[in-house]
Amino acid sequence: MSERDRIERINGCVSAMLAGDDPALSPSERDLLPLLRVAAHLLNLPREAFALQLRADLDARAAGAVTGEAAAAAAAEGTRTRAVHQALVPYLVVPDATRLLAFLRDAFGATEVMRVPRPGGGVQHAEVAIGDARIELADGTDAYASRAGALHLYVPDADAVYERAVAAGATALYAPVDQPYGDREAGVLDPGGNAWFIATRRGPVYRPEGLRNVTPYLVVRDAARLVEFAQRAFGATVAESHEGPPGTVMHAKLDVAGSALELGEARGPFGPTALMLHLYVPDADAAWQRAVEAGANPIAPVQDQPYGERNGGVEDGFGNQWYVAQILARP
Amino acid sequence: MGEAGLTAPGVEPDEQRLVAAAQRDPACFGELYERHFARVYAYVSRRVARRDAAEDITSEVFHRALAGIGAYEWKGIPFAAWLFRIAAHAIADRGRRSGRERPYDGDGDVEPDPSDPPDYAEAERAAAVQRLIAELPADQQRVIRMRFAEERSIREVAAALGRSEGAVKQLQFRALETLRGRARDADV
Numbered sequence: 001m002s003e004r005d006r007i008e009r010i011n012g013c014v015s016a017m018l019a020g021d022d023p024a025l026s027p028s029e030r031d032l033l034p035l036l037r038v039a040a041h042l043l044n045l046p047r048e049a050f051a052l053q054l055r056a057d058l059d060a061r062a063a064g065a066v067t068g069e070a071a072a073a074a075a076a077e078g079t080r081t082r083a084v085h086q087a088l089v090p091y092l093v094v095p096d097a098t099r100l101l102a103f104l105r106d107a108f109g110a111t112e113v114m115r116v117p118r119p120g121g122g123v124q125h126a127e128v129a130i131g132d133a134r135i136e137l138a139d140g141t142d143a144y145a146s147r148a149g150a151l152h153l154y155v156p157d158a159d160a161v162y163e164r165a166v167a168a169g170a171t172a173l174y175a176p177v178d179q180p181y182g183d184r185e186a187g188v189l190d191p192g193g194n195a196w197f198i199a200t201r202r203g204p205v206y207r208p209e210g211l212r213n214v215t216p217y218l219v220v221r222d223a224a225r226l227v228e229f230a231q232r233a234f235g236a237t238v239a240e241s242h243e244g245p246p247g248t249v250m251h252a253k254l255d256v257a258g259s260a261l262e263l264g265e266a267r268g269p270f271g272p273t274a275l276m277l278h279l280y281v282p283d284a285d286a287a288w289q290r291a292v293e294a295g296a297n298p299i300a301p302v303q304d305q306p307y308g309e310r311n312g313g314v315e316d317g318f319g320n321q322w323y324v325a326q327i328l329a330r331p
Numbered sequence: 332m333g334e335a336g337l338t339a340p341g342v343e344p345d346e347q348r349l350v351a352a353a354q355r356d357p358a359c360f361g362e363l364y365e366r367h368f369a370r371v372y373a374y375v376s377r378r379v380a381r382r383d384a385a386e387d388i389t390s391e392v393f394h395r396a397l398a399g400i401g402a403y404e405w406k407g408i409p410f411a412a413w414l415f416r417i418a419a420h421a422i423a424d425r426g427r428r429s430g431r432e433r434p435y436d437g438d439g440d441v442e443p444d445p446s447d448p449p450d451y452a453e454a455e456r457a458a459a460v461q462r463l464i465a466e467l468p469a470d471q472q473r474v475i476r477m478r479f480a481e482e483r484s485i486r487e488v489a490a491a492l493g494r495s496e497g498a499v500k501q502l503q504f505r506a507l508e509t510l511r512g513r514a515r516d517a518d519v
């Protein structure tokens with residue numbers, strides 16, 4: 001049998017198996033049997049979207065998710081309780097959070113963990129889970145202006161997610177390409193203007209060890225200086241650093257309180273970006289003080305918030321805002 | 332893993348630690364899910380005829396496991412075996428409720444035997460082969476996932492990838508050949 005015949009014959013058998021029929025091989029085709037055994041093991045291959053969705057559902061349930069009216073009521077009472085799921089959470093402040101919520105659901109399979117409506121319409125605060133990562137978002141206001149950051153999303157199939165993102169209304173930055181660092185990667189802008197780098201790591205596991213599905217990515221000018229600042233201000237440690245010309249950092253991965261943060265030098269059409277970050281710490285007052293001493297600009301003093309945490313904000317000199325927060329014990 | 336190791340799911344390294352962590356803090360359950368999803372799904376999907384039922388039951392298994400993780404006792408019994416037992420009961424419950432689902436290899440009897448070793452072995456083997464997909468070149472992975480997980484036709488895959496139907500069939504063939512070789516090397 002020619003190779004072309006074998007390819008056709010295998011496909012015919014696979015089609016029959018997918019349709020629930022038994023592929024009948026003639027005695028002369030017995031050498032195709034091993035391939036059909038492999039195909040038989042793939043017949044019930046799970047949908048990746050299902051596996052991701054279930055993981056998100058389980059995480060939401062494990063964290064004691066509260067949604068809708070219950071969340072609003074709890075927030076109003078100042079007794080919102082939640083576990084800190086990850087220490088560093090990107091907080092997307094956008095002109096239309098309702099639209100972004102729908103986009104994150106359709107494009108990335110995000111599940112809503114919490115939505116606190118704004119009186120009179122809109123979103124005061126929402127949290128979603130994408131895989132094992134959390135993202136917070138809200139409508140921009142005078143006090144909290146909309147801003148556009150960047151996020152690094154690892155998924156099992158970057159091509160499929162890129163297609164879904166564009167179908168859900170993303171603006172394409174670049175179609176999936178094989179990057180020299182081992183990732184298949186695409187870029188899009190979400191409806192709020194945030195950049196998403198959608199990646200699949202080549203190899204047995206689709207994402208690098210230690211990363212959640214989403215990692216905040218700071219694109220700045222003079223990334224080397226931001227690395228130093230994060231070390232001094234937040235006790236960040238450098239997990240990975242790729243240097244460019246002497247004294248510059250092209251890409252780095254930091255560990256901030258056990259959460260990953262990536263950053264890179266602005267170049268080409270990307271950045272600089274400005275992200276808001278929510279950093280959970282044991283002592284918000286001490287963390288805020290340390291950040292200011294490291295050169296951060298104070299933007300909000302540390303105070304108890306009605307939603308059950310004590311927090312304060314600083315700006316890092318690169319346009320990113322950091323809210324250091326500690327969970328308050330229930331009254 | 333040899334044939335003997337396949338008759339029952341093995342104890343994963345550091346499994347005891349992971350289970351203990353999830354018992355202390357349910358937020359750690361995700362790690363157990365990642366390790367066991369493929370085998371549980373493979374086990375369930377072999378015993379119900381429809382994909383949506385397999386997804387519902389797999390979801391139910393992990394939700395039940397999360398809710399009942401405190402009841403799991405470490406006595407050297409693999410966590411996977413505990414999950415399979417939950418799965419067997421979930422399949423039986425569903426069979427009783429609907430009477431619709433039927434196992435692939437039975438004729439109407441939806442009550443599985445939770446200790447039936449061949450099913451574990453088959454599920455382990457399928458999950459092991461499926462894990463190898465991640466090592467394929469990206470275009471072959473896409474074809475395999477679209478074809479087998481999304482159950483799309485060659486024509487649909489070709490249109491989605493912007494390739495000819497012949498090229499897609501060839502990618503499918505190469506992927507199966509590679510998987511077969513890797514599975515043999517890994518003694519799956």
